[in-house]
Amino acid sequence: MPTWLSNALPIVLLLAAIGVVVSRLPKVDMGHSEAFKRRRVMNWLPLGLTYAFLYFGRYNLSAIVDKFERAHLLTKAQFGDIDGVGAIVYGVAFLLNGPLTDLWGGRVTILIAASGSAVCNVGMALAVGRAQAGGYSGDEFKNALMLANAANMYFQSFGAVSIVKVNAAWFHVRERGVLGGLFGILISLGLYFAYDWAKMLAEAYGFTAAFWVPAAVLTVCCGVAAVLIRDTPGKAGFADFDTGDATSGDTTTEPVMAVVRRMLSNRIILTIVAIEFCSGFLRQAVMKWYRLFAKGVGEDHSFVYTNWGMVLCVAGILGGVFAGFISDHVFDSRRGPVASVLYGGLLAGAFVAFVTLGTPALAWSVVFMSLCVIGVHGMLSGTASMDFGGTRRAGLVTGVIDGFVYLGTGTQAFFYGRTLPSGAAAHNLSAWTIWPGAMIPVAVVGLVLCTRVWHAKPQPRGAPAH
Numbered sequence: 385m386p387t388w389l390s391n392a393l394p395i396v397l398l399l400a401a402i403g404v405v406v407s408r409l410p411k412v413d414m415g416h417s418e419a420f421k422r423r424r425v426m427n428w429l430p431l432g433l434t435y436a437f438l439y440f441g442r443y444n445l446s447a448i449v450d451k452f453e454r455a456h457l458l459t460k461a462q463f464g465d466i467d468g469v470g471a472i473v474y475g476v477a478f479l480l481n482g483p484l485t486d487l488w489g490g491r492v493t494i495l496i497a498a499s500g501s502a503v504c505n506v507g508m509a510l511a512v513g514r515a516q517a518g519g520y521s522g523d524e525f526k527n528a529l530m531l532a533n534a535a536n537m538y539f540q541s542f543g544a545v546s547i548v549k550v551n552a553a554w555f556h557v558r559e560r561g562v563l564g565g566l567f568g569i570l571i572s573l574g575l576y577f578a579y580d581w582a583k584m585l586a587e588a589y590g591f592t593a594a595f596w597v598p599a600a601v602l603t604v605c606c607g608v609a610a611v612l613i614r615d616t617p618g619k620a621g622f623a624d625f626d627t628g629d630a631t632s633g634d635t636t637t638e639p640v641m642a643v644v645r646r647m648l649s650n651r652i653i654l655t656i657v658a659i660e661f662c663s664g665f666l667r668q669a670v671m672k673w674y675r676l677f678a679k680g681v682g683e684d685h686s687f688v689y690t691n692w693g694m695v696l697c698v699a700g701i702l703g704g705v706f707a708g709f710i711s712d713h714v715f716d717s718r719r720g721p722v723a724s725v726l727y728g729g730l731l732a733g734a735f736v737a738f739v740t741l742g743t744p745a746l747a748w749s750v751v752f753m754s755l756c757v758i759g760v761h762g763m764l765s766g767t768a769s770m771d772f773g774g775t776r777r778a779g780l781v782t783g784v785i786d787g788f789v790y791l792g793t794g795t796q797a798f799f800y801g802r803t804l805p806s807g808a809a810a811h812n813l814s815a816w817t818i819w820p821g822a823m824i825p826v827a828v829v830g831l832v833l834c835t836r837v838w839h840a841k842p843q844p845r846g847a848p849a850h
Contacts, residue, residue, distance in 0.1 A: 414556045420622050424554050427620065430612045431490075431547055432570045434498055434605040438543045439574020441501045441598035444582035445508065445533060446672050447693070448594050450679050451586055457515050460676065460810075462526045464801015466533055467672065468794045471664075474537040475790035481541050482783020489615040490549035490779070493542040495606055500539025502602040507532040509595035516591065541786070544765060548782040553616040557628040557771055558717050566708070571758055572700025575671070580693030652840045653772055653781065655833055656764050657788045659723060662830035663764070664792025666730055667757045669823055670750045671696065673800055677819060680810030681742065688747035699751050703759035711763060719763045719771070720837035726763075727834045729756035731827040737820035742813045746820075753823075765789060771841070796822075 416424075446467070452458035458466075485493045511532055515525040547570075582594040614620040678689045688695050707722050715721040733753035740746045765786050772781060799822065805815040 414559060414625075420617065423620055423622065424617075426612055427554060427614060428547075428551055428566070430605070430608050431494060431550055432566065434494055434602075434609050435543050435547045436570045436574040437577065437598065437601050437605050438497060438501055438540055439571065440577035440581065441505050441595075441602055442536065442540050443575060443578035443671075444505075444594045444598055445529075447579045447582040448586045448591060450676060451591065455516075455591075457512075457525060458529075460804060460806045461801050462523075464797050466526065466530045468797035468801065469530055470533045470537040471668075471790045471794035471797055473534045474541045475787040475794060477538045477541040478545065478783035478787035478790075482545050482780040482787075485542065485545040485549050485779030485783070490546040491609070491613045491615050493549070493779075494546035494609055494613065497539050497542035497546060498602045498606040498609065500542075501536055502599040502606070504532055504536035504539060505595045505599035505602070508536070509592040509599070512595065513592045541783075541790075544786045545779045545782045548765075549779045550613065550615055552627065553624065555627065556625070558712065566704065566762075569701050569704045571761065572697040572704065575700060576693040576697035578693065579696060580691070583693070650772070652837055653784075655837050656772070657785055659727075659830050659833045659837075660761070660764055660785050661788040661792040661795075662826050662833070663757055663760050664789035665796045665826050666734075666753065666792075666823055666830070667761065667789075668793045669796045669800065669819070670753050670757070672797070673804065673819060674747070674750050676804070676810075677816055678747070680805065681813050681816065682811070683747070686744065686747055688751060695751050696754050699755035700758035703755035703757075704762045706755075707759035707763050716841075718839065718841055720834060720840050722763045723760050724831065724834040724838060726756040726759045727827065727831040729753070730760075731824070731831055734820055734823040734827045738817070738824060741817060741820060761789070 449458060449463045452463070453460065481493070508529060511520075511525065511528040514520060514528075520528065577598075581597070585593040585597055616624055618624040675684075675689060675692055678684050678686065683689060703726070707726060710725070711717060711719060711722045730753055733749045733756065736749040737746050737753070740749060765782065800819065803818050804810075805812060809815055
């Protein structure tokens with residue numbers, strides 16, 4: 385059996401098993417017709433797959449950076465700078481792209497995201513090809529890759545706000561826990577595409593293939609999305625309905641800055657923003673540095689290392705489904721308790737990683753952390769942003785929340801890029817203790833903040849939800 389198929393098979397079987405289980409769970413009945421439900425699937429499925437493939441075109445660089453290092457094209461510190469700048473661009477871009485998504489609609493902005501990222505991946509492929517041919521000297525390759533990656537991250541920042549903006553109009557608050565689980569599944573599939581497919585493509589067809597193929601896939605997604613996605617049920621021939629979120633029944637038109645001021649005075653949103661800063665730090669601390677750690681200390685033949693994309697995907701799917709189920713069916717569609725449970729897992733995982741550094745248990749502890757943090761991200765960035773931003777302002781609120789996720793990402797990139805060992809020093813296990821050690825206080829802060837939004841639920845500003 386081909387390697388790619390053997391890696392994909394567990395994911396397919398897991399998704400099939402989850403589909404069977406979910407189909408037999410109690411349903412939240414909002415009175416939607418079967419025709420509406422079918423059209424809704426045809427709306428969120430291409431939207432979601434486009435979002436997943438955006439990950440393919442975003443994390444492909446991270447997936448093969450160890451190969452760049454071995455080929456003497458890029459050092460850890462240089463990658464940390466490229467990644468940090470990209471993360472900051474991504475985070476800051478939300479301040480512009482969130483309001484633009486509210487203005488233009490998620491359908492338009494997901495098309496901008498996919499087409500822009502495709503072009504930027506072409507740019508990265510060309511830069512990598514030139515570097516391999518000796519066309520760059522010194523830091524020229526780093527600077528070229530930094531520019532292309534920063535542009536890519538700008539377009540990528542439309543992805544999350546687009547998916548939240550569109551889905552906010554199609555799902556009631558009481559249905560969004562499961563939707564948050566689906567969001568986690570999409571993230572997980574995207575990580576699988578990036579970490580396993582990009583690595584496989586680079587090994588089989590050369591480094592540039594890891595950028596050309598995502599560019600081609602995103603181009604196809606752009607065409608399919610243009611045909612199938614509609615911003616609201618009304619634009620797809622169905623009646624729009626009251627979603628029961630924070631802008632339910634609100635027909636006023638406020639300037640963007642007035643909404644921003646109101647949002648920044650909302651204790652719940654500010655707390656979620658701070659939690660997601662911690663999530664951004666922890667998520668990328670695990671996903672972007674584990675493989676470099678394993679390579680450095682000689683654990684690059686372990687099951688987790690060689691199947692990193694598949695393992696992350698399975699963990700993320702389980703985390704997303706678990707979070708979505710307990711949110712809607714245990715905690716009455718509240719997101720704070722779910723985030724608290726998962727942050728407890730993140731803290732436990734970080735502590736275990738610290739005390740088991742250099743043992744096989746370390747790999748599985750960071751996999752468990754991935755399960756938890758993807759669940760948190762789905763609940764807060766993917767779901768709470770809809771609830772508390774409301775259908776009318778979902779783009780803006782998602783933009784601010786996800787912006788802080790990537791400020792956390794940028795923080796860890798610059799921090800770890802300068803503190804983790806490179807070259808011969810990377811073989812010294814004790815030099816890596818700062819890696820899990822720095823995650824522990826961040827997880828503690830995140831857990832404490834999660835408990836502060838335990839009882840939070842959106843309060844409609846206008847007429848009550850049906």
